Amino acid sequence: MIGNDVVDLDLAKVQSNWRRKGYLDKIFTQAEQILIATADCADEMVWILWSMKEAAYKIDNRITGIRNFAPASLACSLAFSNDELNGSVSIQDRVYFTKTSVLPNYVHTIATAVYNQLSEISIEIYSQPNYPIDYKSLNAGCVSHHGRYLALVYC
Amino acid sequence: MSNEEIIHKLKPIITTYAPASAALENLNEESDFIKDLNINSANLVDIILDVEEAFGITIDNTSMEKMLTVKASIEVIKEKLSEK
Numbered sequence: 001m002i003g004n005d006v007v008d009l010d011l012a013k014v015q016s017n018w019r020r021k022g023y024l025d026k027i028f029t030q031a032e033q034i035l036i037a038t039a040d041c042a043d044e045m046v047w048i049l050w051s052m053k054e055a056a057y058k059i060d061n062r063i064t065g066i067r068n069f070a071p072a073s074l075a076c077s078l079a080f081s082n083d084e085l086n087g088s089v090s091i092q093d094r095v096y097f098t099k100t101s102v103l104p105n106y107v108h109t110i111a112t113a114v115y116n117q118l119s120e121i122s123i124e125i126y127s128q129p130n131y132p133i134d135y136k137s138l139n140a141g142c143v144s145h146h147g148r149y150l151a152l153v154y155c
Numbered sequence: 156m157s158n159e160e161i162i163h164k165l166k167p168i169i170t171t172y173a174p175a176s177a178a179l180e181n182l183n184e185e186s187d188f189i190k191d192l193n194i195n196s197a198n199l200v201d202i203i204l205d206v207e208e209a210f211g212i213t214i215d216n217t218s219m220e221k222m223l224t225v226k227a228s229i230e231v232i233k234e235k236l237s238e239k
Contacts, residue, residue: 016197022207026200026219050197068220069199146195 001141002121002155003058003096003111005051008147009043010105018046027053027071035078047107048085048100052076055111056089056096058142063094063113086118106149117155126150156236158184161229168205169225172198184226199223212236 018024024033024046032049039045053074060074061067076098078087085100089111099118100109110121121141126132128148135143140152166182173179173192188194188202203214203222212235214222221227 012197015195016201020201020204022204023200026203026216054196067223069196069223070216070220071200072216073220 001059001062001113002117002153003055004123004142004144004151004153005054005058005109005111006125006144006146006149006151007047007051007107008105008149009047009107011147012047013043018043025072029072029075032076044102044107048078048102048109049076051107051109052078052087052089052098052100052111054144055098055109055142056091058144059096059111059113060091060094106146108144108149108151110153112155120155122154124152124154126152156233158229161232162225164209165206165225165228168202168209169194171205172201182225184224184229186225188223188225206232210236212239 028036028049036042036045053071053076056074073091075090076087078085085102087098087100089096089098096111096113097115097118098109098111100107108125110118110123112118131150132138135150135152138152141155142153144151169182169192170179173194176193178186178191186192188199189196203219207214210232212232214231214235218231222231
């Protein structure tokens with residue numbers, strides 16, 4: 001099972017004011033808030049962590065059947081190696097592995113329950129208006145859509 | 156506060172973050188923030204912060220977990236108001 005999440009950074013900028021009082025406490029753990037506070041680019045770190053949580057939640061929701069809104073109970077950890085942003089997201093005793101790409105206009109994370117599967121995921125990202133016709137029939141393993149971007153992942 | 160009064164107070168908050176739609180026009184207890192109203196999940200936090208301000212309550216993360224529908228939100232708001 002795979003998950004993915006794309007964040008259109010330009011839309012996120014106008015859609016969400018994460019600097020609002022109380023906002024970060026409702027979404028991020030203390031450790032994640034330290035990552036944000038010490039990041040070179042705080043905006044980017046907010047959306048990296050958010051897309052990790054969303055991508056992991058999409059798998060966890062299908063595995064457990066639990067639908068809730070508890071972003072702070074999904075704990076991210078990040079490892080920087082070369083140009084890749086690998087990480088993991090823990091939800092209680094369940095762990096999902098993630099890989100995030102950061103581009104000038106969007107952040108995209110893929111997630112899987114099995115570490116080795118990460119390298120087998122193929123990613124297709126489309127920007128408006130160049131979406132594939134009838135992408136719902138393509139049977140992607142997971143679909144994510146935000147702003148101008150559509151991300152489909154296959155395994 | 157009755158359910159109708161709570162919905163009346165919730166509607167302008169929800170309208171700030173939901174794209175215009177028939178589901179928004181017909182907002183009711185069964186409305187689901189994400190599935191029916193197409194609210195971006197990052198904006199759910201804004202709704203919860205706005206609800207805290209409008210009703211003068213504090214919503215802990217355990218209560219927030221359930222707040223995916225108008226109905227669940229009404230229950231949490233009532234519970235927190237009764238604790239005041």
